Amino acid sequence: MSVEVLGALLLGLGYLALLLGCALAVERGWIPLRISRHPAVYTLALGVYASAWAIYGSVELAANVGFGYLAYYLGAAGAFLLAPVLLVPIQRITRTYQLASLADLFAFRFRSRWAGTLVTLVSLLAVLPLLGIQVKTMSEAVNLFTRSQAGPVVALTFCAAIAALAVMLGARHSHVHSRHNSLLSTMAIESVVKLLAMLGLGAVALWFVFSGPGDLQAWLEGPGYLAQARTARFDPAQWRTLLLLFFAAAFMMPHLFHITFAESLSPQTLLQASWTLPLFLLLMALPVPLIWWAAQSVNETLPFTAYAAYALSEHWWVGALAFIGGLAAASGTMMLIALALSGMVLNHIVLVARPPEARSDLYGWLLWLRRGLVIGVILSGWLFYQWVGRHHPLTSLGLAAFIGMAQCLPGMLALLYWPGANRKGMVAGLIGGVGVWLWGLWLPLVAGYTPPTLPLTPLTPTDAPIWYSVTLLSQSLNILLLIVVSLFTRTSEGEKSAAEACSVDAVIRSKRLPLEAATASDFSTHLAQALGDEAAHREVGRALKALNLTHQERRPYALRRLRDRIQANLSGLMGPSVARDIVDRYLPYRHDDAPITDDIHFVESRLEAYRSRLTGLARELDGLRRHHRQTLAYLPVGLCVLGDDEELVMWNQALSQLSGISGESVIGSRRDSLPAPWPWLLGSVLNEGPSPLYKQAVRLHDKDYFLTLHKADLSGNDSRGGSVILVEDHTEMKWLEDELVHAARLASIGQLAAGVAHEIGNPITGISSLAQNLRYDTQDPALLETADHIQQLTERVTKIVNSLVGFAHAGRDSPGLPRSPVVLRTITDDALHLIHLARSGEDVIFTNECTDALVVQGDAQRLTQVMVNLLGNARDACSPEGSVHITAGKQADQAWWCVTDDGQGIDPKVRDHLFEPFTTTKAAGEGTGLGLSLAYQIINEHHGRIEVASPPPGTSRGTAITLWLPLFQQDDQLPHV
């Protein structure tokens, strides 16, 4: 081995070792995540599009067709310019369904494992020439750089190193879809290296070979003019065809699909690439003609036009620059092709031929398979170069690859924009197109025979190259078969739903189908039959974690989402076909007679996610939908909506507050799985017919409620069925009604008591008169004493009767009643008489400490009523053996009159609205809540005020209610007795 060869080997291996070091630095976090996941890193990683073709093939093309070489760059730039309408929708589908490759996407959309297998085979055949280009350029660059023939061996060494690096970067985790920051960063570094190499070579050409831009222009117009004039030009049709081929290649080549979609960071990053990638490609394309012109100016007869860079200068570093640039481009492309193709072959050929069994080391088995395939793909690239590639120019190899891959373009466009396309149409078109490509281009390339005359060749110009005829015929046949077969064959339901899922403008209309599995834990049990216990538990756990659910989840809606997520995750692991087979078999839907309707909640959640994509009328309609939804969500009355299958579709905020159950936790549940008493309550109204259920007594969070439920059926032509139920809280109204009934009953009793008292008055008056007569009719001291006693007792009865009558009339509003002097002690005594009549609280000790000297101005009967209420409350507040003190005094021109008890005091929550009507701390039926309100009103009418102290100052319990009333001022009037 010569020194030059050893040097090239060390240079190449050193560069690859440097890449490995950078990858490890990213992997271990030595390079911050904000750098490794920066959008610029993603754009640079997309630069893997610029393969060895961009370093050498473009120069060859520039030598042959002048600026026609730009088709390679402009086609890709066009694809990324259309990122919002082309790439972002594909990214949405691949992220949602965890599709890592073009074959995954086709298998998912056309619901056919064979579609995936077919696309994988096409990709494999198409990519081989591209891999061959990479190996060929490495080998020939080594030959030129070292001026030896050691290229193939050194290239094989590089291939081995690249395979090892690819395994380390991309096949260390079993999950294909897991994003590899290190892979992304490595690809970005490769792009930077090849860009710097190209710019360096361009600078050498412009300033070392020529003396600057002016000198170059002078050469072009002078000595170089003839050479340029002799350069062939692309026919417009051929130019457009090339643009189309490179447009398709930019996102459909396996490695480019992988880096664009499977490794993408976010839709925003992809949109940003719509101008950053064209900028990168511009910088890559700029030096190409400079290199060619400079090499041409140095030596007009170059043997290898593709490797013109090596003829720029005798300086070794110019050759090294070209060598490293080429190696960076080739190694990045090979690594990514190997990773992408290995996933495709694994999911769509290996696993389809041999489905995974329930095994304990499922992940390890998949991982080793993948590593073997990575190495196999790179090795096949080297073999292709050895057998085929070394005999053909770069352009022929590249065009064979790009034309082959472009056969998937009609299917891809139909996938996005034509829901009517079906599996049979796609397969027919693809087979037709690929057949032409194989027959006209690929097989002649491999087998080395002369390309046959194609049927459409007479329609093309006589001097049209074979690649152009093959492209024209294969694409025409592909599109024709796709359309015709799709139109005349039946599309399955599965395909229709997948077409909706993939369609650019569609929102997936998921159905509310019940699952056989009743809980999330059942999923693990069922899946274990296919994946083994460990893998099943891990996959279910991963899906639950992603959805923020628990193993106890029972809601049908949540279980359906769990099923979708597991299918998507398995799709990332084994491809969509195998994943769908496993999920359909082990997590099946239950097919009973229950009505099947759209999963409205799911559709809504998708609409929310798509909102920013809506425009025009759709956006307006979505705005209206949100408005109506908010109207229902914030309605101050409880509202829930149930589907025909009794699955809960809506549970608004008012109902959440009333029930204490959040909407998120129950939406998607069945009615019968709601917490009590809701299943019974909602079931009652659903079975009740059109009439509402009035004031149903229920117990919610340890309180009694009375709820009224109204129901309406959501029927009609456009309706998705179900029922809407309004839940009104009538607890307070029911309580008020009860209180009013109670108050009315008390009023009746009061009137009755007043009537009875009035009737008692007459016989008592008779008894008193008879006792008086008895005093006049006898001188017997014993009889006289008896008569006195009778009179005293009748006076006492009269007093009681008068108090009762007076109290019965006191509740009526009597404005303008004369205010008279009132002795507080007397009023207190009257009130105590009435309190004692109630026969309750007899064990409470009342003490009247008021003096006769305190006289206020007012209405005696109404003040008695106030005192009765205060004493009644005090008595009720006291425990047995408690005491109530009534005291009075004066201050300035006002008297204070205070009732103090040693009861439990007033709840602070009630104190603020103590004098409001219907405020009570007593149990329902025991108090009206009107007493203190009435007392407040009466004292207010007397120009007084009420003060409450609970507990009174200096004590720890009890309540003191103090009434302030104006003192009586006219000394000449007699006090009321």
Place this chain on the structure above:
Amino acid sequence: MYVYRIMLFLVFGGYLLSPLLMDGWSDPSVAWYRPFVIWGGLIALTLWLEQKRKLDER
């Protein structure tokens, strides 16, 4: 969406008309960097449209 339509128009318009531009570029008397200037202008336009799209979606 209007921004997307402009991009669609640009790409398909460019696709159809690019052969006319190609004829001009191939003339050795024309400044060699002309295609790249046009391309740079297109990138600047895309950058501007991208900024506009971001503002629209806010």
